[in-house]
Amino acid sequence: MGPPLRAMIEIDGSEGEGGGQVLRTSLALSVVTGQPFRLFNIRAKRSNPGLQSQHLACVEAAESVSGAEVRGNKRGSSNLVFHPAGILPGNYDFDVLSAGSAGLVLQTVLVPLMFAEAASTVSVKGGTHNPWAPPYEFLAETFLRVLKRMGASAVLDLLRPGFYPAGGGQLKLKVKPWEARVALEMVDREGSSELSAFALLCNLDEHIGKRELDRIATALEINGASKIRRLDALGRGNAVMITADCGDYAEVFTAFGWKGKPAEKVASEACEEAGRWLKAGVPVGEHLADQLLLPMALGAGGRFRTVEPSGHTRTNIETIRRFLDVAIEVEKADGVWEIRVKP
Numbered sequence: 001m002g003p004p005l006r007a008m009i010e011i012d013g014s015e016g017e018g019g020g021q022v023l024r025t026s027l028a029l030s031v032v033t034g035q036p037f038r039l040f041n042i043r044a045k046r047s048n049p050g051l052q053s054q055h056l057a058c059v060e061a062a063e064s065v066s067g068a069e070v071r072g073n074k075r076g077s078s079n080l081v082f083h084p085a086g087i088l089p090g091n092y093d094f095d096v097l098s099a100g101s102a103g104l105v106l107q108t109v110l111v112p113l114m115f116a117e118a119a120s121t122v123s124v125k126g127g128t129h130n131p132w133a134p135p136y137e138f139l140a141e142t143f144l145r146v147l148k149r150m151g152a153s154a155v156l157d158l159l160r161p162g163f164y165p166a167g168g169g170q171l172k173l174k175v176k177p178w179e180a181r182v183a184l185e186m187v188d189r190e191g192s193s194e195l196s197a198f199a200l201l202c203n204l205d206e207h208i209g210k211r212e213l214d215r216i217a218t219a220l221e222i223n224g225a226s227k228i229r230r231l232d233a234l235g236r237g238n239a240v241m242i243t244a245d246c247g248d249y250a251e252v253f254t255a256f257g258w259k260g261k262p263a264e265k266v267a268s269e270a271c272e273e274a275g276r277w278l279k280a281g282v283p284v285g286e287h288l289a290d291q292l293l294l295p296m297a298l299g300a301g302g303r304f305r306t307v308e309p310s311g312h313t314r315t316n317i318e319t320i321r322r323f324l325d326v327a328i329e330v331e332k333a334d335g336v337w338e339i340r341v342k343p
Contacts, residue, residue, distance in 0.1 A: 009037040009322055013078075014044035016315030020055050024108045025294060025316055027062035027082060029323035031112040032298055036083035037323075043078075050076040054100025057126070058108040061094050065109050065120075089116035089177075096126030099167030101133035106156070106173050111295055114152055114178035121174050128162045128169035129200065129239055131256040134287060136161070136171060137241055138252040143291050145249035150299055151182040163202055163237025164256075184292065184302030187338070189283045191247035195274070196224030202237035208263045212240045215267035220274060240267050242274045251277060251285045280307045282336060289313055289339065296341040297326045303340040308332075 009030075013022050023039060030037050043049045051059070052075065059073045059080065066084035073080060094105055102124035113120045129135045134143070140156045147154060153176040162169020197216045199209030209228035216222060220242070231237070238257035243250045255269035277285045284292070284306040290313040296302055297320050309330055317328050327342040 007035070009035055011037055011039045011319070011322060012041050013039050014041035016318055017311045018045035018315070019043060019312070020058070020104070021312060021316055022319050023055055023080070024058055024104060025319045026323070027058060027108050028111050028294060029320065030082055031062055031066040031068070031084045031087060031109075032115050033323055034084055034086075035323055036081070039080045039082075041078060042080060050078045051080065052100070053098040054096055054104065054126070057094055057096040057100065057105045057124075061092070061105050061109045061122075061124075062112070064088075064092055064094075065090075065112055087112055087116045089113065089118040089120045092120065092122045094122070094124045096124065096167070099127040099130065099162065099164045101130045102126035102128055102162070102169060102171045103134050103136065103139050106139070106171060107134075107291070110154060110173065110175060111298060113175045114154070114295075115298075116177055119174070119176045121172065123159075123170060123172045125168075125170045126162060127164050127167045128158060128171055129237060129256070130164045131258075134291070135239065135241075135254055138254065138287065141243070141250045142252050142288055146184070146186075146288065146292065147295060149182065149248070150184050150295060151180040152178050152295065161202065161231045161233040161237075163233055163235060166233070166235025166237070168234035178299070181299040183300040184296055184304060186283045186304035189246065189281060191245045193278070194224045194245045195220060195222050196243045197222050197226045198241045198243070199228045200231055200237070200239045200241065201228060202231045202233045202235070204236050204238055208238060208257070211263040212267040215264045216240065216242065216271055219268070219271040238266065240270045242270050244274070244277070246283060251288065253277070253285065276307050280336065282306050286310055286313075290316055293317060293320060293328070293339075293341065297324055297328065297343060299343070301341040301343045303338060305336050305338050308337055309339065
């Protein structure tokens with residue numbers, strides 16, 4: 001016998017930013033609320049539209065933790081129907097089967113498993129350091145630490161790094177039920193805001209990291225550590241990270257290198273993002289703003305100040321509104337953006 005019939009939510013995946021975030025947010029909210037949905041025109045604006053390996057891994061993960069009935073879960077599909085049955089705690093192992101982001105798969109099931117009745121462990125194989133996806137360091141040092149402020153308990157470990165395009169990495173998440181939900185209040189920047197810079201290298205010459213760190217030192221006042229970190233992983237990989245001390249968490253700004261991209265350009269990209277955050281004087285960066293919306297909407301709400309919200313963030317807000325009767329206000333005052341969530 002399948003799950004009980006409930007009204008199907010219809011979502012056009014081509015609206016707004018039109019990427020995989022619509023799928024991941026819809027999957028998470030469907031599992032938590034029990035509401036089935038149909039997503040059509042999936043990733044219609046992308047050069048390779050439809051579901052790809054990474055997206056299928058997210059669907060598989062959501063299906064496993066909810067006992068869902070799923071249709072359309074095949075490579076290239078532009079139409080998906082997802083009907084969850086519940087939230088099932090347990091020990092899970094998933095494989096992206098490519099260098100796709102393991103972190104995005106974990107994010108799909110993290111919040112749903114916070115609503116389970118018992119603790120869970122989730123292991124995902126794939127890419128841990130990918131362009132256009134949050135790297136391990138951001139998830140562990142930024143996102144999960146802010147979730148802790150909200151009363152959540154989740155710990156992420158890097159078992160093996162994996163850079164795009166080789167992949168081969170592995171992340172392991174331990175998450176406990178979300179028992180005491182606390183409203184988030186982040187309107188003032190805390191901590192020393194001391195900056196540190198790191199160049200991650202995998203099977204590449206050290207001079208690449210030195211050039212990146214030199215460019216960062218020229219562009220920003222680095223008063224913390226500045227060093228090269230070598231990682232043992234498949235293939236080659238490079239990323240630079242600028243971290244800002246914010247007390248009980250760190251903002252992490254990342255840029256990735258690849259063949260033919262000058263080291264100085266990699267460093268400059270990270271500096272530009274960090275510079276916007278520093279100039280704004282706000283506690284929450286662009287990517288953290290996007291990721292806080294879902295747990296705030298399902299938890300006790302709250303407010304935070306941030307840089308100008310991205311199209312990604314605005315699309316995420318609209319997706320959340322399709323599942324939840326929640327007020328999400330985005331307002332600019334005195335040059336500062338504030339987002340308020342009222343469940």
